[in-house]
Amino acid sequence: MIGLKGRHPKAPASLESLSKPTAKALLARAKNIPIPIFKEQDFPNYWGRHKHHFIRPQYNGKCAYCETPIVSGSPGDVEHFRPKAYCQSLGPAKSRDDYGGQPPGRVNAGPATEGYWWLAYKWSNYLLCCNRCNSSWKKNQFPVAANRSRHGQKLSAEGALLINPFVVDPEPHFQFDAVTGQIRGLTPRGVATIDVCGLDRRSLEIQRATKGAKLNKRYREYLGALDQGNVLAQNNAMRALIDECRSKEPFAAVARYFVKQHLKISYYDLLEMKRKRLI
Ligand SMILES: [Zn+2]
Structure with missing residues (x-):
């Protein structure tokens, strides 16, 4: 989400x-x-x-x-x-x-x-x-x-636990394992949303793990380029990672979490760097 x-x-x-x-x-x-x-x-x-x-x-x-x-x-x-x-x-x-x-x-x-x-x-x-x-x-x-x-009555007063992504930023509520594709709720809202929508169902884990394998490959390419001091290859790998985070990509939340976890920078900050042609 x-x-x-x-x-x-x-x-x-x-x-x-x-x-x-x-x-x-x-x-x-x-x-x-x-x-x-x-x-x-x-x-x-x-x-x-x-x-x-x-x-x-x-x-x-x-x-x-x-x-x-x-x-x-x-x-x-x-x-x-x-x-x-x-x-x-x-x-x-x-x-x-x-x-x-x-x-x-x-x-x-x-x-x-x-x-x-x-x-x-x-x-x-x-x-x-x-x-x-x-x-x-x-x-x-x-x-x-x-x-x-x-x-x-005010709808906001009831404390809805299910997350509506049009209203609430889901990012702080979930974490993902890019190897297994597993999702975990970090807050009561995250836990409830996973349970209600079955976001931890096996079929989704498999698809998220496939996405995770792609992300890990790009990340290894990035680290390899970093080791060799190859700035061009480094930026290419970084841009490929950014592309995986785009809103239209399936399971973009996994990619955004991965980027934040491994590069210690948010997708939006990376986008800004790309806009400024820093990568
Ligand atoms: Zn669905």
Whole structure:
């Protein structure tokens, strides 16, 4: 996951809103009776038709959570960051190998609770993500550190644990092992995001390890050039490392972490050096 602040696609001129569930919920509130736990099918899928807004260069064509490329063969989902119909916590998966489709042994932990029905057609609540992160792992989970916000209350007060890369810089929350491809949460938000989206699933580890092998190769080239005093080769290897960190590259977060760990400099500082033609 990489930071996408300021990169959320512009909302289309006309955006659908559906009054039925909202009216039902508001009526329940006015009558002082519990707001219904909606079903997915209570909300017609209008958001899917806006997918093309997200599959654009500025969005990098990747899953917002796991950074897997969204390609024509697997076009991804427009997903609700905060679940629209209901919230449902899930128990731990028995393993992180989900090649069979669903996460093994992940069952409901407790009853479903009121969702964020008023955000069902809210543009800022949409993300583009891969089907595996959305449908197999995240589903209707949305853990919060404080009390869940309800309609009319400040969303920021609930202490969302899942990281929205359009709002929060994910970098301080994760660390990666470039050899094994493993990810580790450094904060409660990092830990929760890994768990909810299954970012430590085996299939992702394998892909991140492949990326890590590429990074290690470039780094060895850099060290070799440094040893030989070959400035040209040194800069070439450094630029290749910078390229691996670009937002559009799959698993750029691994590359940025690697660069920071090995070169003791951030990707953004390296970019600045490149801009000034220092490398
Ligand atoms: Zn994903």
